[in-house]
Amino acid sequence: MARIKGGLNAKKKHNRVLKLAKGYRGARSKQYRVAKQSVMRALETSYTGRKQRKRQFRQLWIARINAAARINGLSYSKFMYGLKLAEIDINRKMLSEMAISDPDGFATLVDVAKSKLA
Numbered sequence: 449m450a451r452i453k454g455g456l457n458a459k460k461k462h463n464r465v466l467k468l469a470k471g472y473r474g475a476r477s478k479q480y481r482v483a484k485q486s487v488m489r490a491l492e493t494s495y496t497g498r499k500q501r502k503r504q505f506r507q508l509w510i511a512r513i514n515a516a517a518r519i520n521g522l523s524y525s526k527f528m529y530g531l532k533l534a535e536i537d538i539n540r541k542m543l544s545e546m547a548i549s550d551p552d553g554f555a556t557l558v559d560v561a562k563s564k565l566a
Contacts, residue, residue, distance in 0.1 A: 509544040516547030520558040530561025 462480045468490075469476055469483035476486040514524035522530070531538070536557065538546075546554045 506540060509540040512544040512547050513540060516551070516554055517558060520555050522558055522562060526565060527558060527561050530563075530565045531557065533564040534560050536560065 465480060465484050465487055466477070468487045471477065472483065472486055475482045477483060510524060513527070517524055517527040538557075543554070543557075546557070
């Protein structure tokens with residue numbers, strides 16, 4: 449039986465990695481061994497970055513809500529607790545959008561939260 453060489457499959461694998469490394473500087477985009485390491489690391493950090501993005505946006509929303517709530521005379525934690533007591537279920541993303549684009553509506557929410565806290 450004739451021997452089958454793995455050259456074609458290896459070439460395909462190498463080209464797949466080198467295509468992902470396109471745009472990297474120097475040997476990182478030319479040599480397979482170096483490119484493989486760079487691509488592996490890049491894929492790892494892009495995965496963790498997708499997880500961190502969610503955390504960072506939540507932090508941003510909370511900072512915006514806190515600033516807007518303090519302008520209306522209430523801290524973030526008391527505001528959120530007041531909304532919970534009032535059974536108003538709005539997520540932080542929408543609350544931060546309200547704080548920016550609709551300050552009057554946000555002020556009414558703060559008033560509702562204040563009344564439930566008192």
